[in-house]
Amino acid sequence: MSGEPIIELRAVTVPSRREGGRISTEDVNWTVREKEFWVVGGPQGSGKSDLMFLLAGLNRPASGAYTLFGQDMTQHFGDEFLPCRLRVGMVFDDARLLNQLTIAENVALPARYHNDLHADEAETWAGALLKATGLGEFAGQTPGTLARNWRRRVALARALAVRPEVLILENPLRGLDARHAAWWIDFVPQLWRGHELLRGKAMTMILSTDEFQPWRAAGAQFATLELDSRKFVLAGEHAPEDEWSLPQAADEEGT
Amino acid sequence: MPPSFASFIGRKIIRGFLTVHGLGAFALITAGVMLRKFGVARHVIHPLIRAHLARSGLRMLPMMLFISFALGLVVIGQTVVLLQKFGATEFLGGAMIAVVVRELGPLLTAFIVLSRTGTANVIELGTARALGEIEALEALGIDPIHYYVVPRVIGMALGIFSLTIYLIIGALGSGYLWAFLQDVPLRPGDYFAQLAEALTALDFIILALKTLFFGAIIATVTCYHGLAQPLRLEEVSSATVRAVAQSMVLCVLLDALFIVLYLLA
Numbered sequence A: 001m002s003g004e005p006i007i008e009l010r011a012v013t014v015p016s017r018r019e020g021g022r023i024s025t026e027d028v029n030w031t032v033r034e035k036e037f038w039v040v041g042g043p044q045g046s047g048k049s050d051l052m053f054l055l056a057g058l059n060r061p062a063s064g065a066y067t068l069f070g071q072d073m074t075q076h077f078g079d080e081f082l083p084c085r086l087r088v089g090m091v092f093d094d095a096r097l098l099n100q101l102t103i104a105e106n107v108a109l110p111a112r113y114h115n116d117l118h119a120d121e122a123e124t125w126a127g128a129l130l131k132a133t134g135l136g137e138f139a140g141q142t143p144g145t146l147a148r149n150w151r152r153r154v155a156l157a158r159a160l161a162v163r164p165e166v167l168i169l170e171n172p173l174r175g176l177d178a179r180h181a182a183w184w185i186d187f188v189p190q191l192w193r194g195h196e197l198l199r200g201k202a203m204t205m206i207l208s209t210d211e212f213q214p215w216r217a218a219g220a221q222f223a224t225l226e227l228d229s230r231k232f233v234l235a236g237e238h239a240p241e242d243e244w245s246l247p248q249a250a251d252e253e254g255t
Numbered sequence B: 001m002p003p004s005f006a007s008f009i010g011r012k013i014i015r016g017f018l019t020v021h022g023l024g025a026f027a028l029i030t031a032g033v034m035l036r037k038f039g040v041a042r043h044v045i046h047p048l049i050r051a052h053l054a055r056s057g058l059r060m061l062p063m064m065l066f067i068s069f070a071l072g073l074v075v076i077g078q079t080v081v082l083l084q085k086f087g088a089t090e091f092l093g094g095a096m097i098a099v100v101v102r103e104l105g106p107l108l109t110a111f112i113v114l115s116r117t118g119t120a121n122v123i124e125l126g127t128a129r130a131l132g133e134i135e136a137l138e139a140l141g142i143d144p145i146h147y148y149v150v151p152r153v154i155g156m157a158l159g160i161f162s163l164t165i166y167l168i169i170g171a172l173g174s175g176y177l178w179a180f181l182q183d184v185p186l187r188p189g190d191y192f193a194q195l196a197e198a199l200t201a202l203d204f205i206i207l208a209l210k211t212l213f214f215g216a217i218i219a220t221v222t223c224y225h226g227l228a229q230p231l232r233l234e235e236v237s238s239a240t241v242r243a244v245a246q247s248m249v250l251c252v253l254l255d256a257l258f259i260v261l262y263l264l265a
Helices: A047-056 A079-085 A103-115 A125-132 A148-160 A178-193 A213-218 A245-254 B004-038 B042-056 B057-085 B089-130 B131-140 B146-181 B189-199 B199-228 B234-265
Strands: A004-016 A025-034 A037-041 A062-070 A090-091 A166-169 A204-209 A220-227 A232-238
Touching: A004 A047, A025 A047, A025 A204, A025 A232, A037 A047, A037 A213, A047 A204, A047 B199, A090 A148, A090 B189, A103 A125, A103 A148, A103 B042, A125 A148, A148 A166, A148 A178, A178 A204, A178 B131, A204 A213, B004 B146, B004 B199, B042 B057, B042 B089, B042 B146, B057 B089, B057 B146, B089 B131, B089 B146, B089 B189, B089 B199, B131 B146, B146 B189, B146 B199, B199 B234
Parallel strands: A037 A204, A037 A220, A090 A166, A166 A204
Antiparallel strands: A004 A025, A004 A062, A220 A232
């Protein structure tokens, strides 16, 4: 608990992104310090993605106070927020790649845009990102030709392109096969501790998940979003049981 | 007037005001971003501008040359018969300038670019919005207006301007060809002298302003309908129809405004 606070939420009400006016989670009080690794779990529909979007600055709190790197996120939504924005990387579970660009162009785009680089100037850095994420062979393809397993890795490589200090991962294991899930479970803690790709610098990591089980050995801290009470509950370093997994699976089979 | 009809008209008027308000705000935001981020990320934005200029200009050139050839036939075919009745073929050049340079050339080019590139704008941006690409750009600190709209506005404005010039040159040239085939007693030198005499400096200024504004209007309206409102994939087609209709109406209104300016000048 020695690091500087990076993210501070005080009595925050998280709105739903999809349904205007609906509240996703209430009364969130949470401090994320530098170089911490947080795993936020909860059943589907509990508002994990809404919380991740809010943390990334893509959604404003309905009420309460949210500060990111000391900036009031309820006020900053223009260019003045850009320096703060570039310190946070976001990986969407549906990747959200630009379909007109190739994989290499997608990955290079943030670095090119913010450093005003020619395509060939960003090529080396994009190549290193693709190699580290196992995407080298797909560099010239477009996102539409890749399976979800690989597209999500492209989204990770793209998020790392501007060397963010905080990485937010929206449900990185959702819908992946066992081989790709194992890759993420191995790679994410490497990034957190300091990957050579980012000059060994440790990151602050926040991810959402449907199941705590895969992340139990990662050395993370855990929090839960409760579906019925819409509360955010801090659970500390011991992951709670995934008691929602079984009924949810049964529900899905039933539908 | 039945109440249901009155309420229908009322709803249409209110919706019209809201659309004008939304379009105006979007145009101002785009202009603001264009000025504020003039030199930002040049190595990313300039290739995009060139790509959109090629799409709204160069790649449409063969089709525009064909249309210009046909336009010369249409205008000459109709006017020659009329002018010959009154023995006034010396006004052929003046008629071509009035019809092709001042009116049909810019408007026809704008409508053709709208139908081909403007519709593509709405579909591309509407799909990008529906698939969450806009939020992805925001998460990367990239302004979607700067990345998606500004290159389209500049590319389309310059594209329509350039294509109109080619269309006019082609139509004026083919006009003489059709007049020659219809046995009009007019030498090439006389025809081009008539054209030069009918043209004024104001024609060049208004032509440039009109075509640049047409391009900016079409790009802004089509980008607005693709980007400004959250769309589901199934709503993209209706957004495209709205964008085309509104672009045409705004271009015709602007054209009427320029006619008034021309008459006042």
